[in-house]
Amino acid sequence: MILSMYMIIILNVVLISIIKIIPIINIHKFLDREKPSPFECGFDPFSNPRISFSVHFFSVCLMFLIFDIEITLILPLPLIKTYMKMMHWILFSFFMLIILIMGLILEWKESSMEWK
Numbered sequence: 001m002i003l004s005m006y007m008i009i010i011l012n013v014v015l016i017s018i019i020k021i022i023p024i025i026n027i028h029k030f031l032d033r034e035k036p037s038p039f040e041c042g043f044d045p046f047s048n049p050r051i052s053f054s055v056h057f058f059s060v061c062l063m064f065l066i067f068d069i070e071i072t073l074i075l076p077l078p079l080i081k082t083y084m085k086m087m088h089w090i091l092f093s094f095f096m097l098i099i100l101i102m103g104l105i106l107e108w109k110e111s112s113m114e115w116k
Contacts, residue, residue, distance in 0.1 A: 059112055070100050 074096050081089050 056112075063107060063112070066103065067100070070096065070103075074100070 074093075077089070077093055077096075084092070
């Protein structure tokens with residue numbers, strides 16, 4: 001028991017030391033003009049501020065948001081199975097997967113997932 005406790009403490013100290021040392025070793029000495037600049041909402045910080053952001057960037061964000069919400073609904077499906085009737089669970093699972101697949105097919109046919 002005590003030996004395993006010492007091993008855990010030693011392992012924690014070694015891992016913490018490694019985590020603290022890696023950023024010191026990995027310091028980038030050459031800074032790029034782009035690297036310290038912020039990148040927000042598809043705007044290029046070094047271009048004319050009057051140019052509006054890309055509509056394609058906005059559509060990619062919407063696609064990510066829609067698929068992200070659907071995935072958060074699909075992930076707990078195995079856990080929900082014990083609390084629902086089997087037929088309701090199968091219908092809900094099938095409905096969610098059909099919505100995901102239809103959205104993917106629609107975006108694929110519109111070629112809105114290809115970066116231009």
